[in-house]
Amino acid sequence: MHTIEEIIAMIEEVKPGLHPAPEEELVKSGKLDSVDIMSLVMALTGEFDIEITPLDLKEENFRTPQAILAMVQRLEEE
Amino acid sequence: MSYNSFMYLFVFLVVAWLLWAFAPQKWRPGVLLGASLVFYFASTKRYIVYILLAAAIAWGVGLLLGRLDALQVDTRPVLPPDRRKPFKKEVAALKKMAVTGGVVAMAGILLFVKYLPFGARVLSQLLESLPGSPVFTVPALVQPMGLSFFTLMAISYMVDVYRGSCKAAGQYWQVLLFLSFWPHVVEGPFDRYGALFPALLDPPPPSYRNLTFGIQRIVWGLFKKMVIADRANMYVKATFDDWTQYSGAATALGVLLYTLQLYAEFSGCMDIVCGSAELFGVHPAENFRQPFFSASVGEFWRRWHITLGAWLREYVFQPLILSKPMQKFARLCRDKVSPAAARQWPVWAGLGITWALIGLWHGAGWLYLLYGLYYFALQWLGELAEPALLRLLPNLPAWRRTRPYRLWQVLRTFVLVNFGMLIFRSNGVRAALDMLRSLAVPYEGSLLIKLDARDMAVLVVGALILFGVDWLHHRGHQLRSELAARPLALRWAVYIGAVLSIMIFGAYGDHYDPAAFIYAQF
Numbered sequence: 001m002h003t004i005e006e007i008i009a010m011i012e013e014v015k016p017g018l019h020p021a022p023e024e025e026l027v028k029s030g031k032l033d034s035v036d037i038m039s040l041v042m043a044l045t046g047e048f049d050i051e052i053t054p055l056d057l058k059e060e061n062f063r064t065p066q067a068i069l070a071m072v073q074r075l076e077e078e
Numbered sequence: 079m080s081y082n083s084f085m086y087l088f089v090f091l092v093v094a095w096l097l098w099a100f101a102p103q104k105w106r107p108g109v110l111l112g113a114s115l116v117f118y119f120a121s122t123k124r125y126i127v128y129i130l131l132a133a134a135i136a137w138g139v140g141l142l143l144g145r146l147d148a149l150q151v152d153t154r155p156v157l158p159p160d161r162r163k164p165f166k167k168e169v170a171a172l173k174k175m176a177v178t179g180g181v182v183a184m185a186g187i188l189l190f191v192k193y194l195p196f197g198a199r200v201l202s203q204l205l206e207s208l209p210g211s212p213v214f215t216v217p218a219l220v221q222p223m224g225l226s227f228f229t230l231m232a233i234s235y236m237v238d239v240y241r242g243s244c245k246a247a248g249q250y251w252q253v254l255l256f257l258s259f260w261p262h263v264v265e266g267p268f269d270r271y272g273a274l275f276p277a278l279l280d281p282p283p284p285s286y287r288n289l290t291f292g293i294q295r296i297v298w299g300l301f302k303k304m305v306i307a308d309r310a311n312m313y314v315k316a317t318f319d320d321w322t323q324y325s326g327a328a329t330a331l332g333v334l335l336y337t338l339q340l341y342a343e344f345s346g347c348m349d350i351v352c353g354s355a356e357l358f359g360v361h362p363a364e365n366f367r368q369p370f371f372s373a374s375v376g377e378f379w380r381r382w383h384i385t386l387g388a389w390l391r392e393y394v395f396q397p398l399i400l401s402k403p404m405q406k407f408a409r410l411c412r413d414k415v416s417p418a419a420a421r422q423w424p425v426w427a428g429l430g431i432t433w434a435l436i437g438l439w440h441g442a443g444w445l446y447l448l449y450g451l452y453y454f455a456l457q458w459l460g461e462l463a464e465p466a467l468l469r470l471l472p473n474l475p476a477w478r479r480t481r482p483y484r485l486w487q488v489l490r491t492f493v494l495v496n497f498g499m500l501i502f503r504s505n506g507v508r509a510a511l512d513m514l515r516s517l518a519v520p521y522e523g524s525l526l527i528k529l530d531a532r533d534m535a536v537l538v539v540g541a542l543i544l545f546g547v548d549w550l551h552h553r554g555h556q557l558r559s560e561l562a563a564r565p566l567a568l569r570w571a572v573y574i575g576a577v578l579s580i581m582i583f584g585a586y587g588d589h590y591d592p593a594a595f596i597y598a599q600f
Contacts, residue, residue: 015422015466018476033376034391035425035461038399042408042421054397055241 002072007065010047014039022066027059037062044068050075053066079118080348081264082303087296089116090117095357097286102284109277110358111251117260118223128191128299129263132184133254136232136422137178137247140239144246177240181233186231189220193427224263226439230389231257235271237393244272252279259360261351265344267365268385274362281359291558292356297576300584301347306540306587307343310335312528318503321513326521329513337499338541341370344383368548373487375456386439395432399424426461430454440502445510451499454492536583 004022006042011020015036026032032040041052042064049070079086094113101109116147119126150169189197198214205211209398235253247253255278256271257263282288317324317332345366355362369382379387394543398404404424412420430451437450468474477483497514504510528535550557561569 013418017468031452033380034395035429035457038425039421039427041399042424043245044418045405046408046417046420052400054400055243055390057396058404070412 002069004065004069006047007069007072010040010043010067011068014043020065023064025064027062032062040068044072048072048076079115081347081354082300091354091357098358103280103283105253106216106281107252110278111255114255114258114260117439120256121264122223125220128187128222128225129228129258130254132187132228132232133250135180135183136235136257136333137250137253139176139236140246140253141248143173143236143239146176147242163431173240173302177236182231184229184236188225191221191225193438193442194219198487198584199284213537224265226267227268228257228263230270230472231262231271234268234389234393238270238272242269247271247275257546258356261355262362265347265351266383266385266387266533267351267363267450268269268347268504269362272362277360283359285359288356288359290562292353293562294573295349295356296556296582297353297573299346299351299353299577301540301582302342302346302349302544304584304586306537307339307346307545309529309533309537309540310339310342312533312585314339316528318509318513321504321516323528324521325516327464328521328523328527329516332527333496333500333503333513335537336503337496338537338544340499341366342504342540342544355558360520368552369490370495370545370548371488371552373489373490374460375453375485375498376460377451378491378495386436388434389440390432395428398431404428422461423457426458429457433457445504445507448507448510449498452498452501505555533585540583 008020008022009034011026012018015032018031020026020031024031027037037057041057044050045052052075056071056075061067079090090113094109097113098106098109115126118129146169150166152163157165195216195218198216200214202214206213232253235256236243239246247256252275253271256269256275259269259274259278262269314332314336317329321329342413348365352362352364363385365380365384365386367384369378372378372381404427407427408420408424411423415423433450433454434447435450436453437446437448440446440449471477479486500513501510505515529537547557561572
């Protein structure tokens with residue numbers, strides 16, 4: 001079971017200077033752009049045993065750290 | 079048939095709208111298809127066969143994918159439990175084969191027509207050092223109008239059906255209407271079937287609002303094209319085509335005016351085509367969102383030619399990063415270098431390939447490749463420098479939230495974009511380098527090149543209006559809706575003023591040399 005702290009630590013590594021709260025909006029606000037999201041995807045697939053497909057790259061899955069955690073947990077269950 | 083021609087605006091559009099408006103609702107998609115084919119045939123004659131073929135391939139692949147999905151839904155539940163998983167895998171493999179075949183066929187047509195001569199030239203240059211090496215020459219093929227646009231839209235349709243994000247079209251004419259729809263077939267935007275087709279198939283009834291809003295937007299587009307872009311073209315043509323004659327301020331002004339020309343022209347064309355579609359109750363995707371208020375080149379490209387960037391992001395960049403070879407590369411980076419490299423290097427590789435493709439999409443040549451890689455270099459260097467900058471300037475994140483810093487970022491982005499425009503418009507890589515060097519050489523002559531003081535004054539006022547409107551949109555104003563709420567006399571004064579300004583200040587007639595729409599050539 002992964003934690004929100006792990007997800008936030010990954011976001012901080014991908015985007016130096018960003019320290020998001022669990023429910024902080026990341027995509028519409030421009031805090032993460034498409035390059036950051038793909039770096040985050042590489043970090044997630046490298047660290048956790050999950051496979052992310054183009055269909056998972058929806059805004060709603062990356063909207064907040066909490067949404068990213070929910071996606072990771074869903075993909076682990078599949 | 080050019081979008082700013084008398085024939086298009088006063089004959090084609092009027093006849094098409096009357097036929098559409100007075101046709102029964104169920105015939106309206108047919109009227110749109112007929113009008114689109116007439117428009118396309120009038121411009122390309124026998125080359126219409128390319129778009130007919132593209133629609134046939136996309137429709138056939140979509141149909142096959144839809145049938146495979148239906149087969150899975152109908153057959154899987156009645157299979158014995160041990161056969162269900164293998165059956166799902168078999169269907170998935172067949173779907174992958176179908177979509178790959180369709181994409182390869184469409185990309186093959188584009189590569190063959192647009193890039194074969196360039197490819198042959200590159201191959202000859204690579205082999206020329208070998209003794210007795212062959213020289214490959216391929217005559218340039220006629221590129222049918224809008225090939226680079228409808229091919230990519232056909233690919234997006236097939237991939238969307240494959241991914242399940244839109245339903246396959248049941249009839250051939252539906253895909254043909256989507257691809258050939260005249261407002262987006264020449265210069266885009268790259269629409270998505272799932273987003274656009276419902277309005278083509280079942281449009282809202284003709285309305286006063288759609289008619290007036292559509293005409294307003296067409297007039298605004300004509301203002302940008304005829305008052306600003308075609309006037310700036312005179313100066314731009316002189317300074318870029320005879321680049322050795324100019325330097326310093328003359329060259330810099332040429333570059334600035336080209337940026338203004340391209341923006342006014344391309345966004346003006348989008349206004350004309352979106353306004354045209356709005357007359358028929360259809361709203362194509364927007365291609366511009368005040369790009370010159372961007373704080374970085376990455377943001378600029380999310381607000382300039384938005385649908386091309388979105389297309390490449392969704393159908394090239396993301397699948398490329400998630401592909402098996404790239405995942406393998408990431409594992410190699412993790413094992414041999416570091417977790418940070420595993421996270422970054424595949425993304426940078428994907429970014430480089432995507433930027434190279436953005437450059438080459440604009441044309442087959444080294445110059446366009448350089449144009450794409452210029453933006454890749456800027457974005458990559460920005461990513462590399464960010465951690466060091468944050469260490470050096472710990473207050474940077476706080477500064478970035480201040481207005482003066484944002485202004486500095488916008489100005490910096492504007493300058494960097496202008497260097498990109500210099501590369502893009504120049505007559506080859508050598509000319510681009512010459513022009514870059516010549517910027518440092520003072521220019522002694524008059525800056526009124528091919529344009530007189532009146533023309534310059536019109537350009538300055540036109541640019542102020544253009545960026546003023548952009549600024550208001552940037553601040554959240556909905557100008558057309560706000561104008562519609564004003565008294566009748568004021569509204570009509572604005573409309574008549576806009577039409578008169580095009581008639582009086584439009585750059586047409588013997589003295590001017592109006593340019594063809596630039597993006598129609600890509």
